[in-house]
Amino acid sequence: MDAASGKQLEDTIESRLRGAGLRVTGPRVRVFNLLQSLGGHHSADDLAQQLSADKGGMSRASVFNVLHDLTNAGLIMLSDAGPGRAFYEASDTWHHHFVCRNCGDIIDVPCAKDVKPCLNPALPGPGFAVDEAQVIFRGLCPACNPEVAPGIVLA
Amino acid sequence: MDAASGKQLEDTIESRLRGAGLRVTGPRVRVFNLLQSLGGHHSADDLAQQLSADKGGMSRASVFNVLHDLTNAGLIMLSDAGPGRAFYEASDTWHHHFVCRNCGDIIDVPCAKDVKPCLNPALPGPGFAVDEAQVIFRGLCPACNPEVAPGIVLA
DNA sequence: CTTTTGTTTGGACTGAATACAATATAGCAC
DNA sequence: GTGCTATATTGTATTCAGTCCAAACAAAAG
DSSP: OOOOHHHHHHHHHHHHHHHOOOOHHHHHHHHHHHHHHSSOOEEEEHHHHHHHTTOOOOOHHHHHHHHHHHHHHTTSSSEEEOOOOOEEESSSEEEOEEEEEOOOEEEEOOOOOTOOOOOTTTSSTTTTEEEEEEEEEEOGGGGOTTTTSTTTOOO | HHHHHHHHHOOOOHHHHHHHTTTOOOOHHHHHHHHHHSSOEEEEEHHHHHHHHTTTTTOOHHHHHHHHEEEEEETTTTEOOOOOOOEEEOOOEEEEEEETTTOOOOOEESSSSSSOOOOTTTSSSEEEEEEEEEEEEEEEOOGGGSSTTTTTTOO
């Protein structure tokens, strides 16, 4: 990435923060930027570790604050991947997640449009205002799936 | 519940533990029993607090151990309710969950197909062995939903 | 009843996240 | 630009969730 596109990216981040009604601050830009450029799913501490090592450093508490702010503003999303620590990702498109039972990897699963599994609009009952349905698929990823590689002898 | 049905229940629990290949021990019977009689979703510490106050007491570590054992044996289930602490429930039928964004309440949502793999097998991609798809519905429960028409009495 | 094997226990420990009060800074008015 | 004020950031202390461990214990098999 050259200087120009880096600048471009920062401009985009700034305008998106502003558009969401958030003040543009160093920590917010840096967290958002890092999450976007890394791609994938990351825990708060994961990001905090990288950012505190960077020039300027960064408080762990700030990372948590910023992640909450960005999530509330809808700029990033908190992935549903089961109990445990929270994983965040910068994604614009709605999707679901596959979580490997063995290695714990989280993989995005595109939302099959109009095929919301088991989604019956009347389901929760009257009075409920459901605004999203997140699906978590569980099983084994290719790397952990013994069925994948023919010829590999299983223990 | 009278003494006879209490005994009956314990017998059932014992046989279910045995049937799952688990030794029948006091802590296991008590945790399983409590989770069944309470109904709903409970965290390990929630259960530990009640059990340690009971006659005989109970170690917090044991509650965690037992919950893991029962979960692995398929006798109870670990509810997918998003990041944070784990919630367990004693339920025989596969279902999904609605989580209120405001109060955090977890409510069971019956699975439209009532069988475990209610999923699109092609979704994650080749090489993946998906064995379950859990749906988390998010929104507002009736108690937190301002849209609920005044005058409507919620059960 | 003895042995074997698996389980329980408490306490120390790790890791994730929050609370809070002091400090710093963005955005605005002038 | 300068200064003001509301909002953010920071570090530390603290809570909360969960794991680890080795010694004591108990279930099931012989």
